[in-house]
Amino acid sequence: xxxxxxxxxxxxxxxxxxxxxxxxxxxxxxxxxxxxxxxxxxxxxxxxxxxxxxxxxxxxxxxxxxxxxxxxxxxxxxxxxxxxxxxxxxxxxxxxxxxxxxxxxxxxxxxxxxxxxxxxxxxxxxxxxxxxxxxxxxxxxxxxxxxxxxxxxxxxxxxxxxxxxxxxxxxxxxxxxx
Amino acid sequence: xxxxxxxxxxxxxxxxxxxxxxxxxxxxxxxxxxxxxxxxxxxxxxxxxxxxxxxxxxxxxxxxxxxxxxxxxxxxxxxxxxxxxxxxxxxxxxxxxxxxxxxxxxxxxxxxxxxxxxxxxxxxxxxxxxxxxxxxxxxxxxxxxxxxxxxxxxxxxxxxxxxxxxxxxxxxxxxxxxxxxxxxxxxxxxxxxxxxxxxxxxxxxxxxxxxxxxxxxxxxxxxxxxxxxxxxxxxxxxxxxxxxxxxxxxxxxxxxxxxxxxxxxxxxxxxxxxxxxxxxxxxxxxxxxxxxxxxxxxxxxxxxxxxxxxxxxxxxxxxxxxxxxxxxxxxxxxxxxxxxxxxxxxxxxxxxxxxxxxxxxxxxxxxxxxxxxxxxxxxxxxxxxxxxxxxxxxxxxxxxxxxxxxxxxxxxxxxxxxxxxxxxxxxxxxxxxxxxxxxxxxxxxxxxxxxxxxxxxxxxxxxxxxxxxxxxxxxxxxxxxxxxxxxxxxxxxxxxxxxxxxxxxxxxxxxxxxxxxxxxxxxxxxxxxxxxxxxxxxxxxxxxxxxxxxxxxxxxxxxxxxxxxxxxxxxxxxxxxxxxxxxxxxxxxxxxxxxxxxxxxxxxxxxxxxxxxxxxxxxxxxxxxxxxxxxxxxxxxxxxxxxxxxxxxxxxxxxxxxxxxxx
Amino acid sequence: xxxxxxxxxxxxxxxxxxxxxxxxxxxxxxxxxxxxxxxxxxxxxxxxxxxxxxxxxxxxxxxxxxxxxxxxxxxxxxxxxxxxxxxxxxxxxxxxxxxxxxxxxx
Numbered sequence: 001x002x003x004x005x006x007x008x009x010x011x012x013x014x015x016x017x018x019x020x021x022x023x024x025x026x027x028x029x030x031x032x033x034x035x036x037x038x039x040x041x042x043x044x045x046x047x048x049x050x051x052x053x054x055x056x057x058x059x060x061x062x063x064x065x066x067x068x069x070x071x072x073x074x075x076x077x078x079x080x081x082x083x084x085x086x087x088x089x090x091x092x093x094x095x096x097x098x099x100x101x102x103x104x105x106x107x108x109x110x111x112x113x114x115x116x117x118x119x120x121x122x123x124x125x126x127x128x129x130x131x132x133x134x135x136x137x138x139x140x141x142x143x144x145x146x147x148x149x150x151x152x153x154x155x156x157x158x159x160x161x162x163x164x165x166x167x168x169x170x171x172x173x174x175x176x177x178x
Numbered sequence: 179x180x181x182x183x184x185x186x187x188x189x190x191x192x193x194x195x196x197x198x199x200x201x202x203x204x205x206x207x208x209x210x211x212x213x214x215x216x217x218x219x220x221x222x223x224x225x226x227x228x229x230x231x232x233x234x235x236x237x238x239x240x241x242x243x244x245x246x247x248x249x250x251x252x253x254x255x256x257x258x259x260x261x262x263x264x265x266x267x268x269x270x271x272x273x274x275x276x277x278x279x280x281x282x283x284x285x286x287x288x289x290x291x292x293x294x295x296x297x298x299x300x301x302x303x304x305x306x307x308x309x310x311x312x313x314x315x316x317x318x319x320x321x322x323x324x325x326x327x328x329x330x331x332x333x334x335x336x337x338x339x340x341x342x343x344x345x346x347x348x349x350x351x352x353x354x355x356x357x358x359x360x361x362x363x364x365x366x367x368x369x370x371x372x373x374x375x376x377x378x379x380x381x382x383x384x385x386x387x388x389x390x391x392x393x394x395x396x397x398x399x400x401x402x403x404x405x406x407x408x409x410x411x412x413x414x415x416x417x418x419x420x421x422x423x424x425x426x427x428x429x430x431x432x433x434x435x436x437x438x439x440x441x442x443x444x445x446x447x448x449x450x451x452x453x454x455x456x457x458x459x460x461x462x463x464x465x466x467x468x469x470x471x472x473x474x475x476x477x478x479x480x481x482x483x484x485x486x487x488x489x490x491x492x493x494x495x496x497x498x499x500x501x502x503x504x505x506x507x508x509x510x511x512x513x514x515x516x517x518x519x520x521x522x523x524x525x526x527x528x529x530x531x532x533x534x535x536x537x538x539x540x541x542x543x544x545x546x547x548x549x550x551x552x553x554x555x556x557x558x559x560x561x562x563x564x565x566x567x568x569x570x571x572x573x574x575x576x577x578x579x580x581x582x583x584x585x586x587x588x589x590x591x592x593x594x595x596x597x598x599x600x601x602x603x604x605x606x607x608x609x610x611x612x613x614x615x616x617x618x619x620x621x622x623x624x625x626x627x628x629x630x631x632x633x634x635x636x637x638x639x640x641x642x643x644x645x646x647x648x649x650x651x652x653x654x655x656x657x658x659x660x661x662x663x664x665x666x667x668x669x670x671x672x673x674x675x676x677x678x679x680x681x682x683x684x685x686x687x688x689x690x691x692x693x694x695x696x697x698x699x700x701x702x703x704x705x706x707x708x709x710x711x712x713x714x715x716x717x718x719x720x721x722x723x724x725x726x727x728x729x730x731x732x733x734x735x736x737x738x739x740x741x742x743x744x745x746x747x748x749x750x751x752x753x754x755x756x757x758x759x760x761x762x763x764x765x766x767x768x769x770x771x772x773x774x775x776x777x778x779x780x781x782x783x784x785x786x787x788x789x790x791x792x793x794x795x796x797x798x799x800x801x802x803x804x805x806x807x808x809x810x811x812x813x814x815x816x817x818x819x820x821x822x823x824x825x826x827x828x829x830x831x832x833x834x835x836x837x838x839x840x841x
Numbered sequence: 842x843x844x845x846x847x848x849x850x851x852x853x854x855x856x857x858x859x860x861x862x863x864x865x866x867x868x869x870x871x872x873x874x875x876x877x878x879x880x881x882x883x884x885x886x887x888x889x890x891x892x893x894x895x896x897x898x899x900x901x902x903x904x905x906x907x908x909x910x911x912x913x914x915x916x917x918x919x920x921x922x923x924x925x926x927x928x929x930x931x932x933x934x935x936x937x938x939x940x941x942x943x944x945x946x947x
Contacts, residue, residue: 017879020859020860020875021876026869036879040856047889049906059913059914059916064920067920071924074928075871103858104832121897129896129906134903135903135906135910150911153914154918160925818946819940828865
């Protein structure tokens with residue numbers, strides 16, 4: 001019943017992802033990324049992960065996207081970058097080789113797992129697979145240490161970003177101009 | 179008596195003194211950096227600090243002695259003990275360290291702190307004006323702390339800590355004037371030779387752990403009986419005893435490890451008196467007396483100890499005859515006297531050895547300090563050929579030195595007479611192979627009397643052989659003569675501590691030591707070892723013989739050298755081979771050189787050239803050049819292009835994933 | 842939604858491959874970072890697919906969502922730091938072309 005919706009959303013996600021890769025203009029790339037994120041969030045929601053869908057929209061589509069767009073605008077980039085058509089790059093032997101490895105991986109992974117999964121019961125646990133109450137319970141007990149570590153990571157990021165983004169005032173030695 | 183924790187103070191006080199003196203030394207150094215003319219500076223405080231620490235330690239020793247004296251026989255056997263410190267605890271093996279004063283260690287601590295205090299006072303005069311004044315006292319105090327640790331420890335682990343500690347201090351003090359060069363080498367020699375003994379000690383200790391499961395001295399004593407009954411482990415016990423004796427050989431300068439002691443005379447003379455005559459070198463004797471039940475169980479090992487002791491006594495005495503350096507005479511004499519102590523131990527009458535240890539500490543300490551006084555007065559001249567006639571210039575030193583010499587020579591009624599004759603009597607009375615040892619001992623005693631009075635005659639009598647215009651011998655300050663006089667009294671009357679069996683009031687020390695020595699005596703009852711068969715008549719005869727030999731050879735030595743060293747030259751002309759042989763102490767150094775040093779050096783050359791340069795350096799350089807070879811090719815991979823790195827990373831991740839999937 | 846787990850995984854694989862492709866092909870640093878985000882999303886999808894498969898036959902499995910949550914968090918940090926680096930890089934090189942950074946050529 002909901003399956004057609006899933007396949008439609010999958011198609012949107014894949015097309016948008018393709019757009020990210022082939023768009024000449026960084027702004028177009030980033031906007032395609034936004035589409036992919038939203039489609040994924042909808043898939044999460046369909047799969048029964050309401051909280052993560054919300055987090056996906058808030059953090060990815062909200063915060064991270066704004067950051068990307070902000071940087072693109074700040075640097076005022078146009079499509080003056082790559083000279084050769086992007087798809088021509090595909091014929092680079094190196095890239096083809098690595099893609100072959102990835103494809104092989106994906107295929108072998110699928111072959112090794114096919115049939116190992118039980119049929120999915122969509123109605124299990126009332127269709128709410130990331131019940132916020134249970135999630136919080138686990139997060140603050142079993143995953144307490146990673147949670148604390150994550151807070152430290154955020155703090156370190158905050159400091160690091162401030163340090164990186166700060167314009168050097170004067171007497172800089174590493175060539176950065178004021 | 180348990181929990182007498184004041185005992186911890188005994189090693190602790192000199193230890194703290196050592197730290198304070200060390201700090202004073204550094205203070206002096208920094209003061210001297212600012213102002214080179216400062217002289218002693220804050221270091222001058224070191225002598226009072228160190229002496230105070232010693233006096234405090236001595237007071238504690240005396241109180242502990244009287245505490246022990248107040249106990250009955252059973253209580254004395256247990257000793258006065260501090261509460262234990264759980265030092266090492268690893269399952270089946272644990273080490274509880276406590277300080278124990280039993281009759282044996284009581285004697286040792288009184289000797290160490292008593293003579294130690296005197297020598298500290300003496301040093302404050304002797305070492306005055308030396309740039310390392312405070313450093314000297316820091317080392318000296320540390321030595322006393324370690325020596326007390328050695329004798330007070332309730333088990334062999336603590337004893338070993340002290341054992342190594344005194345070895346370290348000995349090394350530091352022998353090389354005290356390291357800037358002269360040869361003292362540093364002498365210190366190294368002492369250290370390396372002692373290492374051989376210490377390795378034996380350690381292996382012996384490990385064997386004892388295997389046999390008894392403990393290193394606590396009293397537990398070992400209690401366990402010997404069980405092993406005797408069993409009989410199976412007797413071989414191991416004998417081996418352990420032998421190895422322990424090997425350790426004692428190193429520390430107490432017995433054949434063949436005695437070569438370091440004469441060289442150790444490179445240190446300041448008070449050091450020679452304290453460490454290389456009175457205390458440290460007797461640690462081996464103490465060790466065997468402490469472990470007496472183990473040795474009592476192995477009569478063969480005892481006889482071997484006696485042989486080594488007698489041989490050492492003989493080598494020492496013969497070598498001393500041809501020395502020209504006054505301190506070298508005393509050093510070989512010390513080697514020889516230590517040999518007597520081991521001979522005494524081998525008769526199974528442990529008290530006799532301890533008695534000789536104590537009297538030797540008195541008279542040899544006195545003689546060393548006296549020689550130090552002479553050297554001090556002669557502006558650091560040690561060659562007896564360049565002395566003579568000093569009795570007029572330093573009367574106090576002369577008189578006290580005479581007392582010490584008489585005691586060493588074994589002139590009747592002085593301390594050395596009683597202690598040495600006791601050992602010879604026991605060896606004779608024991609019969610069998612010991613008769614040979616007695617004969618060797620008696621010959622050595624004759625030579626002892628001879629070389630002692632030769633030394634006195636050369637130093638104090640005859641004409642003045644030094645340049646009277648340049649050298650003005652002078653009497654030493656009171657801080658140096660006062661200890662001499664105290665020691666002279668002790669050296670003269672020390673014999674009263676343990677008079678022979680045939681005299682009234684005999685055997686004070688022997689009875690005092692009985693709680694400790696009875697452990698061994700009980701084992702003797704089990705093995706059927708009889709200490710002595712001789713009766714009173716034999717004892718009288720031997721006493722008379724000893725006195726006669728001592729008097730005769732003293733007279734010979736004194737008369738011969740009264741007019742200077744010419745008889746030595748005559749001997750050298752007549753028998754150059756023999757005199758050279760004796761003068762070089764049986765050429766033991768040369769033998770060591772040929773049989774040990776040269777092979778070791780050749781081996782080292784081999785290892786240096788083949789193993790080190792070819793194999794190890796080759797391997798290291800090979801790895802480096804391999805890295806270079808590989809790097810020359812692979813560095814092309816470092817393209818600087820982030821994307822190529824990403825590709826490699828992806829390939830790696832893919833390979834890992836494949837591994838995880840397929841394996 | 843009775844979609845089999847395999848289909849979710851295939852979607853994740855496709856998205857991941859596209860992300861990897863973008864990462865390797867593009868030279869614009871911002872697009873490269875966007876591709877990384879794409880790959881992280883694909884990883885998240887596999888976590889959730891696994892959690893969904895486990896939860897449908899047994900007790901509620903929360904490890905997957907928790908991991909996804911942490912991945913989102915780390916992605917946020919990564920994006921913030923990465924973009925800060927892009928700005929710093931631009932300031933240095935007047936460009937966001939990754940080929941401009943080749944100082945480490947051996």
